[in-house]
Amino acid sequence: MATKTNSSGIRTYTLKGGKLRPSQIITTFGPGAVVDLPEESIMIAGIDLWPQGAIIQETRLQQALEVKHFRAPAIGNFEGDVPCVRFPLNRVCINKDCSLISRSKSCPECGSDTYPARLIVICADGHADDFPWFWWVHRSKKCSGTPKLRLVNQGRTATLADLVVKCSTCNQQQSLAGALGAKAVGTTCKGKHPWLPGMPDVHCSATPRSVLRGASNVYFSSLLSALSIPPWTSPMQVAINTHWSTLLPIATNEALQRSLIPALPEFAGFNLEDVIRAIKERISGTTTLNTLRQEEFRAFRNPGTGINHTDFQICDEPIPVGFEPYIKRVILAQRLREVRVLRGFTRIDPADADNVDAPLAPIMVNSQDWLPAVEHRGEGIFLELDESRVAAWEADNRVCQRIEGMFQANNKWREQRGLKPLGSLLPRIVLIHTLAHLLIRQLSLDCGYSSSSLRERIYTGVDMCGLLIYTASADSDGSLGGLVQQGLQNRLGATLRSLLENARWCSSDPLCTEHQPLLTGQIKGAACHACCLISETSCEASNRLLDRALVCNLPSLPSIGFFDHGI
Known part of the structure; x- marks a missing residue:
C-alpha cells in the first residue's frame, strides 16, 4: 500500500492491484467498508477521490438514478487505483512486554511493529469511529496526568474478558468484558465519516455500537441492478x-x-x-426505480419469434409436461448483461429492500454525475407462473392465514428498526421467492454450478408473477450454456419434480415445519439452512420471506401448496 496526497492536501493510501477485484469494490468492500489486509486495516475512500475508471452505460438505470453514466473501479496500478484511508487509527504494539496503544505503525516506546486495534464503533446512520479506549479505562475517574494505555493479554483464555486495558499513568485498568454491543459504549455518536476525508462531523442522535472491525454488520452495500x-x-x-x-x-x-x-x-x-x-x-425515457422490474418482466414475456441481440438473447421453451396448469411461460436467456450499481450503504442492518428511497450512508462528499458499477454477462432461465391460477390460490383463506404470521413478524421487525410498516404482503411474493431458492438449490445439484454462483431476480406485483435464475460474472463463468441447457423441457421438468419431492421434507423437521415467525422474530415460515436458505449474495431479500408450505403440501400442515392446490 502506497501513500498519496491529492491537490486538496488530503492524504490517502492506494491499494496495489490484485488486492481486491472490481466486483468486490461494488458489493463487499465499497466506500465506507473496512478491509482487513495482512499488513494493514483500511477503509475504502469516497468516490470523489477515485481515479476515472472505464465508463459503463445502462440507459434505464441511468434514468432511474438520474446520473449521466457509471464507472468501473480503477484497479491495477499505483496511478489508477481505488484510494483508501487507515482505519481504525489506534494500533497495539505486538511486543507483549509493551502492548502500548498508539497511532503509529512503529511503537513509539520500543520500536516494535503494531497491529490495528480489534474494536471500532459504528451507528445505524452509517458513521464509524475508533473505539473510545481512554473513556473505557477512565469512565469512573479522570487520569491524574497524560494517559498512556496498554492492552494486556492475561493469556488465560481467548475471550475479550482476558484482555485488560491499563493506564500506566494512573494505574486504572478495565477488562474488555462487555465491550461489545449496543449499550457497551456510553458515549454519543460523534457523526464521523472517516471514508470521506474533509467531510465535517455531523450531529447524530443514533446510539453507537461497539463491534469487532471484521464483523459482518459493519457494512451492507445497497446495490441496484438492471438487465x-x-x-x-x-x-x-x-x-x-x-x-x-x-x-x-x-x-x-x-x-x-x-x-x-x-x-x-x-x-x-x-x-x-x-x-x-x-x-x-x-x-426522454421514463424509467424510474419502481418500473425497472416491470420493464424487464414485459421484455421476457414478449419474446416474439426470439430476440437475438448481443446483450439480450432469449427464446421460448415448451413448458415441462405436467406443469402446464401452473407455469405459463418458460424463457431461455442465452445472453444477458447485468449492470450492478452501488448507491450507498448501511451499517448494523441491511438496506430496506421494500423501500428503494430509504436513506443510505453517503459514498461521496460532493454530488457526482456518476456512480460506481460493474457489468456482468451470463445466462438464465425465466419462469412465469399462471396469473389466474396464482390469483385463485391467493384467495384461499388458509393461504391468507398462513401468510398473516409472517406479515406481522415482518412489520414488527421493521418497527424495531424505525422502518415504515408495510400495508400488506402478497402471498405470491413468498411463493415466488421460495420457489427461486428451491430452484437454485436443485440446479446446483443437477448442473454443477455452486449455489453461490447462481442468483435470483424476482418479479412480483399485482400484475407480475415470475422469476429469473441466472449466472452472471465478469469472467467466463456462466458463458458456456450449462444453465440454459437445464432449462430445456425434459431437464427442467425433472428438476422441478425433484425440487418438489425434496421440498416436502427437511432434515430439521418437525422444527422447520412448525416454525412460528411471531415467536422467533425470523421472517420466514417452514424454511431453514437445511432446505431453503442460500448464499446471501444470491438472495435479494436477505433470506427472509420464505415458506415451503406455500410451494407444496407439508405433513401436519394445511394443504395449501401452490403446486398441489386443487383449484
Whole structure:
C-alpha cells in the first residue's frame, strides 16, 4: 500500500492491484467498508477521490438514478487505483512486554511493529469511529496526568474478558468484558465519516455500537441492478453507447448531430434519421426505480419469434409436461448483461429492500454525475407462473392465514428498526421467492454450478408473477450454456419434480415445519439452512420471506401448496 496526497492536501493510501477485484469494490468492500489486509486495516475512500475508471452505460438505470453514466473501479496500478484511508487509527504494539496503544505503525516506546486495534464503533446512520479506549479505562475517574494505555493479554483464555486495558499513568485498568454491543459504549455518536476525508462531523442522535472491525454488520452495500433489454440492446443503441459522452451534450442540437454522426464509423450502415430518433427516445425515457422490474418482466414475456441481440438473447421453451396448469411461460436467456450499481450503504442492518428511497450512508462528499458499477454477462432461465391460477390460490383463506404470521413478524421487525410498516404482503411474493431458492438449490445439484454462483431476480406485483435464475460474472463463468441447457423441457421438468419431492421434507423437521415467525422474530415460515436458505449474495431479500408450505403440501400442515392446490 502506497501513500498519496491529492491537490486538496488530503492524504490517502492506494491499494496495489490484485488486492481486491472490481466486483468486490461494488458489493463487499465499497466506500465506507473496512478491509482487513495482512499488513494493514483500511477503509475504502469516497468516490470523489477515485481515479476515472472505464465508463459503463445502462440507459434505464441511468434514468432511474438520474446520473449521466457509471464507472468501473480503477484497479491495477499505483496511478489508477481505488484510494483508501487507515482505519481504525489506534494500533497495539505486538511486543507483549509493551502492548502500548498508539497511532503509529512503529511503537513509539520500543520500536516494535503494531497491529490495528480489534474494536471500532459504528451507528445505524452509517458513521464509524475508533473505539473510545481512554473513556473505557477512565469512565469512573479522570487520569491524574497524560494517559498512556496498554492492552494486556492475561493469556488465560481467548475471550475479550482476558484482555485488560491499563493506564500506566494512573494505574486504572478495565477488562474488555462487555465491550461489545449496543449499550457497551456510553458515549454519543460523534457523526464521523472517516471514508470521506474533509467531510465535517455531523450531529447524530443514533446510539453507537461497539463491534469487532471484521464483523459482518459493519457494512451492507445497497446495490441496484438492471438487465439490458430491448430496445437498448439493439445494435444501434450499442453504437450510441460507445459515443454517448460525445452525443449527450448535443442531444437537443439536431444540426450538430447530422454533421457528427456520419463521421463516426460505428454508425456506418445505420439510417441517420433513425439514429437521431433513437437519441431522442433515449433522453426522454421514463424509467424510474419502481418500473425497472416491470420493464424487464414485459421484455421476457414478449419474446416474439426470439430476440437475438448481443446483450439480450432469449427464446421460448415448451413448458415441462405436467406443469402446464401452473407455469405459463418458460424463457431461455442465452445472453444477458447485468449492470450492478452501488448507491450507498448501511451499517448494523441491511438496506430496506421494500423501500428503494430509504436513506443510505453517503459514498461521496460532493454530488457526482456518476456512480460506481460493474457489468456482468451470463445466462438464465425465466419462469412465469399462471396469473389466474396464482390469483385463485391467493384467495384461499388458509393461504391468507398462513401468510398473516409472517406479515406481522415482518412489520414488527421493521418497527424495531424505525422502518415504515408495510400495508400488506402478497402471498405470491413468498411463493415466488421460495420457489427461486428451491430452484437454485436443485440446479446446483443437477448442473454443477455452486449455489453461490447462481442468483435470483424476482418479479412480483399485482400484475407480475415470475422469476429469473441466472449466472452472471465478469469472467467466463456462466458463458458456456450449462444453465440454459437445464432449462430445456425434459431437464427442467425433472428438476422441478425433484425440487418438489425434496421440498416436502427437511432434515430439521418437525422444527422447520412448525416454525412460528411471531415467536422467533425470523421472517420466514417452514424454511431453514437445511432446505431453503442460500448464499446471501444470491438472495435479494436477505433470506427472509420464505415458506415451503406455500410451494407444496407439508405433513401436519394445511394443504395449501401452490403446486398441489386443487383449484
